[in-house]
Each structure stands twice: as C-alpha cells, then as structure tokens.
Amino acid sequence: MDHPLDRLRDSVREAASVISDADPSSAPTLERPKNPDHGDYATNAAMLLAGGLRRPPRDVAGDLAGALQQSLGDALTAVDVAGPGFLNLTLSDDWYLESLDQIVAAGERYGAEVALAPENVNVEFVSANPTGPVHMGHARNAAFGDSLARTLSFAGHTVTREYYVNDFGTQALKFAESVQARARGEEVPEDGYPGDYVAAIALQVPDAASRPVAEIAPEAIELMRERIAASLHAFGVEFDVWFSERSLHETRPGKELSGVEHGFEVLEQHGHTYRTDGALWLRTTDFGDDKDRVLERSTGEHTYFASDIAYAQHKRERSFGRMIYVLGADHHGYIGRMKAAYQALGGQPETLELLIMQFVHLVRGGEKVSMSKRAGEFVTLDELIEEIGVDASRWYLLNRSHDTTIEVDLALASSESAENPVYYVQYAHARIARMLDKAGEARVAEALESSDGDVGLPALEPAERRLIGLLLEFPAEIAEAAERRAPHRIASYALTLAQAFSAFYRDCLVVGAEPPALESARIRLSVATQRTLATALWLLGVSAPTSM
RNA sequence: GCGCCCGUAGCUCAGUGGAUAGAGCGCUUGCCUCCGGAGCAAGAGGUCGCUGGUUCGAAUCCAGCCGGGCGCGCCA
Numbered sequence: 001m002d003h004p005l006d007r008l009r010d011s012v013r014e015a016a017s018v019i020s021d022a023d024p025s026s027a028p029t030l031e032r033p034k035n036p037d038h039g040d041y042a043t044n045a046a047m048l049l050a051g052g053l054r055r056p057p058r059d060v061a062g063d064l065a066g067a068l069q070q071s072l073g074d075a076l077t078a079v080d081v082a083g084p085g086f087l088n089l090t091l092s093d094d095w096y097l098e099s100l101d102q103i104v105a106a107g108e109r110y111g112a113e114v115a116l117a118p119e120n121v122n123v124e125f126v127s128a129n130p131t132g133p134v135h136m137g138h139a140r141n142a143a144f145g146d147s148l149a150r151t152l153s154f155a156g157h158t159v160t161r162e163y164y165v166n167d168f169g170t171q172a173l174k175f176a177e178s179v180q181a182r183a184r185g186e187e188v189p190e191d192g193y194p195g196d197y198v199a200a201i202a203l204q205v206p207d208a209a210s211r212p213v214a215e216i217a218p219e220a221i222e223l224m225r226e227r228i229a230a231s232l233h234a235f236g237v238e239f240d241v242w243f244s245e246r247s248l249h250e251t252r253p254g255k256e257l258s259g260v261e262h263g264f265e266v267l268e269q270h271g272h273t274y275r276t277d278g279a280l281w282l283r284t285t286d287f288g289d290d291k292d293r294v295l296e297r298s299t300g301e302h303t304y305f306a307s308d309i310a311y312a313q314h315k316r317e318r319s320f321g322r323m324i325y326v327l328g329a330d331h332h333g334y335i336g337r338m339k340a341a342y343q344a345l346g347g348q349p350e351t352l353e354l355l356i357m358q359f360v361h362l363v364r365g366g367e368k369v370s371m372s373k374r375a376g377e378f379v380t381l382d383e384l385i386e387e388i389g390v391d392a393s394r395w396y397l398l399n400r401s402h403d404t405t406i407e408v409d410l411a412l413a414s415s416e417s418a419e420n421p422v423y424y425v426q427y428a429h430a431r432i433a434r435m436l437d438k439a440g441e442a443r444v445a446e447a448l449e450s451s452d453g454d455v456g457l458p459a460l461e462p463a464e465r466r467l468i469g470l471l472l473e474f475p476a477e478i479a480e481a482a483e484r485r486a487p488h489r490i491a492s493y494a495l496t497l498a499q500a501f502s503a504f505y506r507d508c509l510v511v512g513a514e515p516p517a518l519e520s521a522r523i524r525l526s527v528a529t530q531r532t533l534a535t536a537l538w539l540l541g542v543s544a545p546t547s548m
Numbered sequence: 549g550c551g552c553c554c555g556u557a558g559c560u561c562a563g564u565g566g567a568u569a570g571a572g573c574g575c576u577u578g579c580c581u582c583c584g585g586a587g588c589a590a591g592a593g594g595u596c597g598c599u600g601g602u603u604c605g606a607a608u609c610c611a612g613c614c615g616g617g618c619g620c621g622c623c624a
Contacts, residue, residue, distance in 0.1 A: 029566080042567085044565095047604070084566080084567080084605070278622095290551075291620095294621095295622095304623075329552095329553085329618055330618065330619065333552080334619090335551095356552075358553065400561060401561090401562080405617065405618090408560095409560080421571090426586090427586050431584055434583085434584060435584080438583060488562080492563090505587090509582085509583065
C-alpha cells in the first residue's frame, strides 16, 4: 500500500541523495516528536549524513530542508533545523486530510500485510500436559501465543497454530493409573493426580476399573485434551494442529521407521551421535550446549528430548521457514540444547525461536493469591475467566512484555470502571459506534464516499491532527509487534489511540458539525478510529463492543 | 558455580541510539445546560540498580559489579 508515511520517508531519502552520494550510516528515522513544538515529524537524516560529508550537522540540515521544501511543496508548511541537527517538519492540513482518506480507503484491513518478508510460520504454544486443567502459567502462554499468531497472520505471514500433546510416556500412564483408581473408588497413587476432574474422566472411560492401564491411557488423555481444548476455546484460542507425541513413536504410514527413529537416523547421518554406557547420546556440545544429552537410555527407552528432536524434524519436513516455541519460564534451560539439536539435524538455528514466558503473580486487593499446585490451590484458566472475564484476562496477560514477570490484580482487572484500561478502550469503541448510529447509516456512508469536499474547511484542531497522526502509525506498530514478537505493544497503542479519540471527541463536535463537509471529515476520522480500535482489540483477543 | 530473564515515579509496568524519560493505578485540585462522565483538565511524584566504556547524542549498545526471579537429571 502507498502509505503516506512511506511517501514522506521516500521524500527524505531522495532529498538526502541530492545532498550526498554516500549512503547514510543507517536508515534515517522519521518519527513523531514527543514535544509538539518540534513539528509533526522529525528526522535525524542530516546528522547521519554529516559524518560522511565532514560538515556540521546543522549545515547539512539546512541544505536538506531546502531540498525537502522543493520536493514536498505545499504539503510542507514549515521545516526547521533544531537541536544538534534534527529537521522538524510541519505538514499541511491538506496532507493530513489526504492521509486520512487513504486510511479510510484501506478499509477494515488497514494495517494488514505489512510484513516485508512473509514466511511460513509454525507457532507452537500452550502444549500443557493433558493430565490436568489449564492453569495460570498456561493462560499467559495461551493469550500470548494466540495473539502473536493473530498478529503474524495479520501482518501477512502464513501461520500454523500448533499444540504438542504429551500423550506418551510415564505421565500418561500415571494419569491413567489415577483415573483407574478413581473408577475403583480408591485413592489415587502417591505421585498421581488428585484433582476432581480425574474422577469425572473416570466416569467417561468405559470399564476404566477393569481394563489394563495402558489401554485406558489414550482414552483418558484424549478426554482431558478435549477439556483443555474447551477451556482454550472459551478463551478465544483455537489450534490448527493438535500434534500427538505418541505418533512420533509409531511407525509412520508407508515408512519403515517411527518419527523418533527417523530423527536418530538424520542425526547419525550428520555424525553427531555416539553410544556410551549403553545409552545413545547426542553431541550437543558441538553446537554450544554445556553438556551432551541422552537420546536413548541404557534401558532402551527414548528420552523426552528424543521426542522433541523428532518433532522438530517433523516440522522441518513440513517446510516451515520459521518455528516459534512459546515456552514457560521453567524452560529456558531447554533453549541451548534445542538449538544445538536443531543444528545437529542440519537446520539453521536462527529459524528456531524459543520464547520464554515469565511468571504471572496473582494479587487480589494487594494480597498474593497462592498458586501452589501441591496445595491444590492453583488457579485454572476456567476460574480466571469466571472471575474477571475473557476480555480483562487477555488484556492483563498481554499488556506486558513476555519476558518480564507480571502481577495481575484480580480486584482491579474485574472492576468495570474508569480505573480499568481495558474498559476504557472498549468504551471508546462503543462510544464511536453509538455516535455513528446517531448520525445514521446513510449519513456515514455518504461521508465515506465524498472525500473531495475538504476544500474550505476550517483549520484542523490539534486533537484532529494528533488523532490522524496516531492512525498513521498503526501499520508500523503492527510490523513492529510482529517482528519483535511483542503483541503487548498493540495494547499500549490501543490505549493511546483511545485517549486521543477522547480528546478529539471533547474538542470537536462530530454529529451536527457545520459545514457538512466538516461533519463528513470528522465522521471519516471516527470511522477510521473505530476500525483501528476494533483491529487492535481483535489482535489481542478482546471484544470490541458497540455498546456497553 | 554456570546459564537465561528482570531492575525506570508510592505500586504495576511501557519505552532496544535522539531533543524536557512516559502510561495506568494511587494522591491533590477543578469540571456534569453541550454527539455516552466507564469521561476531561491541571498538579505533586524520577541519581532510569551502581561504576566504567563506545557515540555528536545512552534508560537503550559493551564490560564489570550489586540486587531479585527461574533453570541447570539416562525426570517429564
């Protein structure tokens, strides 16, 4: 798309090339200054060129200002050299209004398809053991993984959302043992699963009391997986692929080896395995890991790590250009050996991204909420939704960077009041919807069609310029959130946008504004804001209500 | 001991090379005749953990320390 800021950036680049043949040491910035006295946009282009030209930055800025004035003409109402050599640009009302028209013309997909190099991305997240309900740690993982997947997809990537189901090995058997104990009316084993949900599943598995544990395990695990899927569904989280760990241990259709054996085969071909003490080892130390890792125990059993490698190889063979793993805070020790294993398979380590979600601490009115699993006090996703709702849950789990521990205050998150940012943003959206209702569908449609009647309008209010300026930033925000795997930036943006709309709403009458062309322009601005708020909220998985 | 993450306002946290460091909550003071007051305006509150370094310019990059969280198994 021909975004107004891209054109402005091009103008700066062209002006720079007039001044100097040499490329600037880095790409010039074009940003909205914090201080409104510094114009609408500021660029550091002159300071970057000054070094190569061996001239004072402010002199270069002066030349650049002249070149920009030439190329931008009337669109540029002021250009000033400031500070150490910044160029502050002030743009005309017409430039703002034309930019607004472009945003409106982009429709509801404004901000989409901004990725420079679209990729085929696999996002694996949650992947909680199907031996118990989804709890708080997984909830953050789910909110983040889902929102990241939405953001990447919106930005133009092809995204597969995947859940790795640990339906194989000792945990699955222990779970089945607990189910069987409950079916027999007995206490669960010492290291079993005591929750009430185990008894509920025991009722659903036919003849759970009498059949062999190995036989009921897959059925019990599948029932638990369905419960997890239902919880996540209620949270707005869906998966494209539920990948069975068990399938990696079975001979694949039309093949002679299981997935795990195939993984070993690939590793051996690359010469990175060896046998010692009766166990099969992977020489991960060749790739920077601090010690080698066991793949097959001396007992002949495969390790969990062997499954992980086979799974990574499986993803590779499905041609994902990028694999993102969203992992819990206790998994960072896993990064080194996983990257090493990936290289041992012949993969490029930079295409494998392991993102660590830091802890969530729950607080209720200043008091820490215990989440001790041992004491059976852990908070489940279902309970969280029950207490504060999906919208507040997702907002508070998403508005912070994934690599910082966060504190969620349940009392604040559940308060439907002014002190709660999530409602503030939703309120702005609802308010626009009500206002546009008041104008009437026909009037709004008319305003969206006629974009050439802007001549002769009064000067734009500062709040209008500010709001259009913010809307223009949206595609870059999406690109940044996608590239940096940082959906929390969208929450910050949404709050800022809602505040800017409130200021506009206060200062500028929309419905009933005279002349009609002014009303039209303000309706267009309101529609563009409403769409952008709706998109931002959708990316977060938060609803955008039309009334509250 | 080694590794990863974090340290920014009273609290919770944004801000990965730009100008006077921001938001929400909390606190103080104003504003409901005006498209929704779940709102708005103004104010108080900061050695950006510390010390060096790189740079025209550092909360941001580098090194070393200090503090906190988490992890370091032929467990899953």
